[in-house]
Amino acid sequence: MNSEKLKDLIDSKLRDYIKRFVRYSSFSHLTSERREIIAGTFVYLIDDHDMIPDDVPNIGYLDDLMVFVEAAKHFLATGAPISGVCNAEEVLEDLQFVQKHMGLMFGEQHFSIDTIKRLGQKKVDELPILAEKIKQKYVHLGDLNND
Secondary structure (H helix, E strand, C coil): CCHHHHHHHHHHHHHHHHHHHHHHHCCCCCCHHHHHHHHHHHHHHHCCCCCCCCCCCCCCCHHHHHHHHHHHHHHHHCCCCECCCECHHHHHHHHHHHHHCHHHHCCCCCCCHHHHHHHHHCCHHHHHHHHHHHHHHCHHHCCCCCC
């Protein structure tokens, strides 16, 4: 796969996860654990200088996608598929995609769900603000609203 095609695929997958998680973050029935995970995912994405800085050509968002996949995988493991947010087939496909390209991330990387939760624990009350920051930061990926 050429690097431009890889970048486009990562961007597309990331855009879809952002849209779904932003929408999911507004659900009133979320458990505190799920709110922490979503907040932690958003906190990670806001950091431009995370594991792979966002400005690294073609793969700058691969680690961001990996965090979403880890969160979605946990959601599926701890409950039923979430209509419009994640389903098992898609998450498995995205997990395989991320694993296939892990070597591009300068060695094997893994995000534990506990690490993601820790990032979000103190930011849960800011979830609506974090969701807006994510939409602003990634506006170049296209429409991130769920109309």
